[in-house]
Amino acid sequence: MTDNTLLIENIRTASRLMVRELGFMNPTLAATEYSASAVHTLLEAERLGAVTAAQLVNELGLEKSSVSRMLGKLIKAGELTEVVSVDDARVKHLQLTEQGKASVVKINAYGKMRVADALAHLDTAKQKAVAEGISAYARALKSCRDGSQANPQNPVIISSGYQPGMIGRISEMHARFYSRHANFGSFFESKVAAGLAEFTGRLGHENNRIWLAVQNGKIVGSVAIDGQDLGNNEAHLRWFILDDGCRGGGIGRKLLSEAVNFCDQQKFSATQLWTFSGLDAARRLYESFGFTLTKEWDGDQWGSRVMEQQFTRTAG
Template structure:
């Protein structure tokens, strides 16, 4: 039986509320030099026997290069060490150093203190009710999470971890396909300084498939940013779904114009923008940027 409209609305309302709770916890608990993803990697290394880089990639659904860079940084900081496997010399197991264990336990202590602070004004009976509700949610939705979903889903709630993943996906794509240098990574981080209105994330079987975001320029104009479709999922119409979702939202919010900046060397994306009616309104002279000579283009779409 399909859920009723009120039930769907209540679930979405809860999602928005809990996303804010997670954001607060992550910000206050992990107030450290390590990102949330880096902290999760520390947790997996500490709690997993014979932990490997491949295990981290699969367990946390992260790119190989991203995991490799984090582990390299941890080695340089003397947080982890690698031990060659006795049965297979090609396998290296990852362990925390004494310094790494201290850092990890400090983070765990902060996390526990934050939960205590969150619940300190909640009486014991309500605490038990909260735990029961959490267990109910976990049990009720566990089968759904385990399902082999084949359809593309799009969500508009995002976390700090989602932003980290978006940055890494963009960096990896442009580095591997267009040779952009590490300065592009700084640009990506800076791009999140604007007034973010929305970020839509497409998922296929629960895994990242693509994203697009919207930054408010002013009351009538919005900027499309961070558009990318994972190479493994191309050909399924994910890009079209994402852009259409963004434009529908812009019309609902009564924006009069949407624009974006791109580079001339992206034929597939440019074709998609043209398909939706975007036109080139400005072209910058060729310049050396991010280690490559590129031509930047501004595309605009007037909304009716």
């Protein structure tokens, strides 16, 4: 048996064991009354804020008919509700109900407990090896399904400054993401594009900078520092966004590192950013860089009513 054959067999054996131990052989999953596909649907609804049936077909790799039946059951059970798109009445977004949110809290608590219990049997070095290895393997499996190449052949490069098509691409990423998460429509996309176009004309100023994450010539992430619009020697962190396929890979942290380091170099007294509640992963990332929630209010400046938030990072 060659080394490569042995490696493949070891991975297959480990995969079978994981499937059994995590309960995927059972008719229900994660201490719920729902199937694995239903549990994953609830988790995707939480992650995306709002999701369509077509998105679930793509994300979960299931047949359209299977997804339709499953969604009907979850809606009937009170876990999901349908919301008509503000831009196209033919499109229905699915969002978690209060019951659904409570179910996801229980699912996440159960999942975290299982992981923590397993990690307790490993030393620190092996815990890190598991986290890195299983993440890389999961991304490789996904690459096989969507036809993309593995990350090593397609590195994401962080660059600064204007690139052709930047305004349209960044606006598109914002529109797609926030349509799902907050049901924002054309008003929001137009406002993003207009603000970014105005800012691009000021990129020559020493206090303004934009960073782009680029993969295979395509912009997959961005962040900008506007050092002029707030005054008082304060910086405005703007247009932080990632393409769906790049989340969870550390690209967002690299972009924010560039932005925060620039603010420190320019000696701004503070850096402000505006967002809204419910984007928990982004909030944890902001807080890891020293941002704290300083203001919160009910607003609709983006076209839909949300709980808007202001985060502040002070110098020193």
